[in-house]
Amino acid sequence: MTFKGVSPIDVVSALLVGLLFWFQPTPFLIPFTQLPIERQGLGWFANLLIGLAYAVPMAFRRTHPVPSALTILCGAGVHLLLEPANITLADFAVVAAVYAVTVYGPVWAHRLVLSLTLLGSFFIAIPTLTMGGAIRNDWATWGPFLGIVTYIMAVTLAVYGLALARRSQLAKMLSLMRIASDAQAAAKTERELAVLEERSRIAREMHDIVAHTLSVVIAQADGGRYAATKDPEASTRALATISDMARDALKDIRSIIGVLRESEGDEQPTLPQPIERDLETLVRNVRDSGVRVSFVRTGQSRTLPVGVGNAVYRICQEAITNSLKHAGPTPHITVLLQTTDAALLLQVDDDGRGAAAPSDGKGHGLIGMSERASAFGGSVTSGPRPGGGFRVLASIPIPHLDNSNRSEHD
Template sequence: MEWAGWRFGGKDVADAAAAVVVALLIRYAIVDPPGPSSPLPTWLAWPVAAVLSFPIALRRRRPRAMLGFACAAAAVATAAGAVAAGAIWLSFAPTVLVLYLVASTASLIWSAAALAACLTAAATAILTFYMQVFPGLEVGTAPSEIAPAWPVEISVNAVLLTAAWALGAVVRWKRDTTARLVRHLAESAVSDERRRIARELHDVIGHSMSLITVKATVANHVADARPQEVRAALAVIEQTSRSTLAEIHRVLNLLRSEGEPQQDHLPVPGMADLPELAAHARSAGVEVDLTVREEAELPPAVAMSVYRIVQQALTNVVTHVGPTRCTVTVDVGGREAVIEVLDDGPRHGRPPRPKHGGHGLVGMRERVKIYGGAFSAGPRPEGGFRVSARLPYGLNGTAT
């Protein structure tokens, strides 16, 4: 519902209803107070009650302004004697409700200053009432339900105002704590995503550049003697470069913000792409024997992790060992994927090429760690190198 540019919701309606209820209570207390009656005409009880409770209805719109209005109105009404002797706390009830909202939304320093101002105004107004107005009130024939006394009035108002402020401050603290926790989780999610994208780029670029380097080296050595091999090597380089650019394009699309136009996503690599990996390694001089036993279809996320682990293992073979024989076994079943990559080591006793960085093994280990699996990598007693990984997964492809 809208009126004059204001939009009213359920909370506004609830505040308006609360203002009406408080106005009725204040009016009833003024007409029939527990202590001596007010010297003002009875008909003034309605406008006084309406003015005192009005800030409750607009406290969400102008909390600070309504707090000042409520406190000032209660203080003036109390000092003028237009309130219920023995139940002055009802006059400050709107101030209590607005102070709670201010304490739950404003800064701690500002709300504490507002609390101090309200306490001072209430104490001053009550003392003025009991020193100047109360002695002139007519004492009723019936004894008072509550014996009016300024220490009791000041204490009750002080307790209510302080309790409202403390409750609002606690609500604000919990809200701020929750917001900080949400921001921390969001930042952690962003960091995890960045690490994942970095692993993707490392795997894509590392595998492709290793293959391109090997084929370029071959082409350079046989350029004069065997030009046909040069053309074949250049064809492999061209094909690998195109596929690498496509994969990099897919990964970098993940970095786009939601407001930027997204291009069509390329398919995520998986189990069906393993033979192409083996073919790339063979073109670099590695005899790859690929065996895939898939009793159940892997979820896409697990299949991509299997693909990346095999890709990185073959990249290490091409980069650090060179032409050799390599066996790749992927066994899927029983809610887990088991990967084993074995190579025979350099041929003719040639020492392996020096490693640079070592990020490949780290990336594979991190992928396995995500699923709570087991990873091992190291030299074989009979020569060569062995990489083994086990990825358990749940029904939806998550870690078990």
């Protein structure tokens, strides 16, 4: 737990270092040395400043490791000048600074602090050479010096090694956290794209079903109204066609809604989606409504990848709807389905006014047909025919698949 980025543990450590420096009566005795050193007295102002230089940075050694370590080293340097060879427990703040700047600071900073600390061990030990006056070339003089240097270096390097291990551990943890965060972001993006794609697919399905059905219903209603006075049976047939088309559209809409409910745990069965083999039924239903429409199929029937058959059916349905809406009152529509070695070709022609809307005002129409074809690597081209009328040509590549992999409803 941290408070404004400062750990309570570091705050307690800072207080402890300050108390040790201000109230420790005797210096710390370095092992393997027997130096009759008594702590010299510092003035109250120097004692206060050095203690603060040791204590305050300890509270910020994690949040600001470089300024903290350099401030502690400066305090230790001043202390060394004023009290040579007098090492107190508070001086272990230097070791703590080395650890913190190595774990949390940049590489250059912890290398600099380590070098200054190791260099400082020699300056700490130098006063031992002059304890007896002149420097003598014997073990009694050099033994304490080497003991102090060795001890300080050993402790510093051991702490430095532990800090490097901790730094590596934290780096791995941060890397794993970053990978997990990136994975979560990627998964979220994929879910959002999946939702958008599903919404687009449902919008196309609803548009194709509703627009086609309403176009046929309108044609039947207009024809039945004019024929009611002259041929009552024709108006009856028109009403029957309207009823059948409306029921089929309702079934399709319920099927789409059923797919949406599956995510909510509803196990309602859904209707099979129409495929290219249902084009004859589609053309027959439109023809029964009084529209002149013909269907021609060439080439040998082949196995199609899953989803291609439904895409071809919906493209044909939308192309017929487009002709009913824009080709004029009595168009002649021709549907040609051709299977080649490399692609499945669908061509829908009419002999109407030769104009078609690029969309229905909501982003569907011809745009929706192109989206369906492009989902399988195909394309849709459309435009006026030479001599009048309008043509929609869809081409979808089909690989050679084994017939055993064919789905009954694609």
